Amino acid sequence: MLKREREKERQIAMERIIYLIERAQKFKNIDYELARRYIELARNISMKYRIRIPKKYKLLFCKKCLYPYRSDRFRVRIHKSSVIITCLNCSNVRRFQLRG
Numbered sequence: 001m002l003k004r005e006r007e008k009e010r011q012i013a014m015e016r017i018i019y020l021i022e023r024a025q026k027f028k029n030i031d032y033e034l035a036r037r038y039i040e041l042a043r044n045i046s047m048k049y050r051i052r053i054p055k056k057y058k059l060l061f062c063k064k065c066l067y068p069y070r071s072d073r074f075r076v077r078i079h080k081s082s083v084i085i086t087c088l089n090c091s092n093v094r095r096f097q098l099r100g
């Protein structure tokens with residue numbers, strides 16, 4: 001395949017990923033299982049095309065159980081200079097360093 005075509009394909013895949021994650025955000029309070037399915041599809045596309053999901057979108061769901069973070073399903077704590085996010089579905093913990 002031509003390089004240009006591959007670039008185009010990756011571009012379309014990225015748009016699809018963002019669309020799916022935004023859709024998951026819209027549905028998470030209506031149908032949590034469906035929302036998770038959207039995240040799963042987005043992740044499958046990202047793995048197939050080896051595209052990194054932008055950080056902004058990656059912070060919207062748990063990377064272990066793939067459920068989108070919902071106000072009643074996750075906890076955020078700030079400890080020293082890091083943010084600790086705990087998923088209440090699978091108890092997965094993520095840490096992010098705060099800068100400055």
Ligand SMILES: [Zn+2]
Nearest residue numbers: 062065087090
């Ligand atoms: Zn989880």
